[in-house]
Amino acid sequence: MDDGADAVFRALADPTRRALLDALLERDGQTLFELCTRMADTGVGSSRQAISQHIDVLAGAGLVHVRREGRYRLHDLDTTPLHPLRERWLRAEKRNRP
Amino acid sequence: MRITRTSVFVDDQAKALEVYTRLLGFEVRHDIPLGEHRWLTVVSPEEPDGVEVVLEPNEHPAARAFTEALAADGIPSTSFTVDDVEAEYDRLTGLGMTFTQPPTPTGPVVTAVLDDTCGNLVQLVSAAPA
Numbered sequence: 001m002d003d004g005a006d007a008v009f010r011a012l013a014d015p016t017r018r019a020l021l022d023a024l025l026e027r028d029g030q031t032l033f034e035l036c037t038r039m040a041d042t043g044v045g046s047s048r049q050a051i052s053q054h055i056d057v058l059a060g061a062g063l064v065h066v067r068r069e070g071r072y073r074l075h076d077l078d079t080t081p082l083h084p085l086r087e088r089w090l091r092a093e094k095r096n097r098p
Numbered sequence: 099m100r101i102t103r104t105s106v107f108v109d110d111q112a113k114a115l116e117v118y119t120r121l122l123g124f125e126v127r128h129d130i131p132l133g134e135h136r137w138l139t140v141v142s143p144e145e146p147d148g149v150e151v152v153l154e155p156n157e158h159p160a161a162r163a164f165t166e167a168l169a170a171d172g173i174p175s176t177s178f179t180v181d182d183v184e185a186e187y188d189r190l191t192g193l194g195m196t197f198t199q200p201p202t203p204t205g206p207v208v209t210a211v212l213d214d215t216c217g218n219l220v221q222l223v224s225a226a227p228a
Contacts, residue, residue, distance in 0.1 A: 027200075031172020033211065033219075034199040041204045048171075071169045071213075072198055 005088075008081045011061035017054045019044050021063060024077035031072055102149060103139065106175050107156035107165050108216035111138050114153040117214055121193050122178075124151070151176070156217055165217040172198050174211055174221035183208040183224040 011017055016039070023038040024030060030038075032055070036048050046054070055075065058064040062081045067074055087095060108114035115138060118124045124140035127150050135157075139150040156162050168175060180186045183201045187210050191197065198219060199211035203226055210222045 031198050031211075033172035033174070034202065037199070037202060037204050037209060041202075071166065072172060073170050 005085065007061040008063065008085065011058050011063055014054065014057075016044055016046055016051070017058055020051070020054055020058060021077060024064065024075060028076040029069070029074045031074060035075065103152050104149060104176065105152035105154045106214075106216075106218050106220075107161040108153045108214075108218070109156050109162075110216060111136055111153055111155060114138070114214070114216040115140075117216060118151070118153060121190065121195060122214075122220075153216075162217070169213075169217070169219050172211060172219060175218035177221040177223055180222050180224050183210050183222050186210070186222055186224075 019039060019042055020035060023035055023042070026038065032048065032052060035055070036051055039046065039051060044051075055064055055066075059066055063078060065076045065078055067076065115126070115129075118140045119126060123143065125143050125146070126138070127141045127146075128137055128139040130137040135155045138153045140153065141148055141150050156165060165175060187197060187201050190212060195215075196213045197210055198213060199209070201208050201210045206226055207223050208226050211219050212222065214220050
């Protein structure tokens with residue numbers, strides 16, 4: 001049964017993809033090249049092609065949005081798909097607590 | 099064998115001359131009429147006998163496709179060394195230039211990427227502050 005969370009868990013189940021989300025936390029609107037630069041700085045030695053494929057998986061899960069601005073393709077972070085996961089295994093009494 | 103020239107494809111040589119001299123601060127080394135276009139090269143005033151950058155017309159369709167595809171992914175066509183990327187970022191944004199990547203520490207260097215408005219992205223690199 002796919003409750004819609006599969007794509008998100010699959011996207012998160014990879015250290016390079018988690019590092020890409022970390023890099024996007026720095027700022028939205030990054031190009032593929034900037035993300036590769038930040039990846040290299042964290043010691044991820046993946047090729048540009050591999051990082052591009054990881055971004056596709058993150059985009060498929062809705063965690064990254066790709067937009068066209070002028071001549072560039074820019075990437076934004078969207079953590080909305082994580083919200084249901086945060087609530088899911090909380091017991092009702094905890095959920096109601098502020 | 100020595101490297102004395104490197105080239106970037108530009109969409110407009112007159113505009114490129116303005117950007118590479120007036121904004122980036124290079125000096126003209128060669129400007130020779132050549133039919134419809136010019137043999138146009140610039141050098142750094144800090145190294146007048148150093149490597150020349152050839153500002154080459156992007157007339158060939160493949161040249162345009164190449165620079166467009168690189169720019170879309172934010173990939174620089176070339177890279178210049180500066181003393182302080184942060185200072186150049188402030189100076190060039192003050193002159194109205196756009197950066198696709200602000201100064202970003204990357205191991206032993208700081209890098210930034212600007213749009214030369216002639217079809218290329220250009221990376222600036224300096225040593226990380228001690």
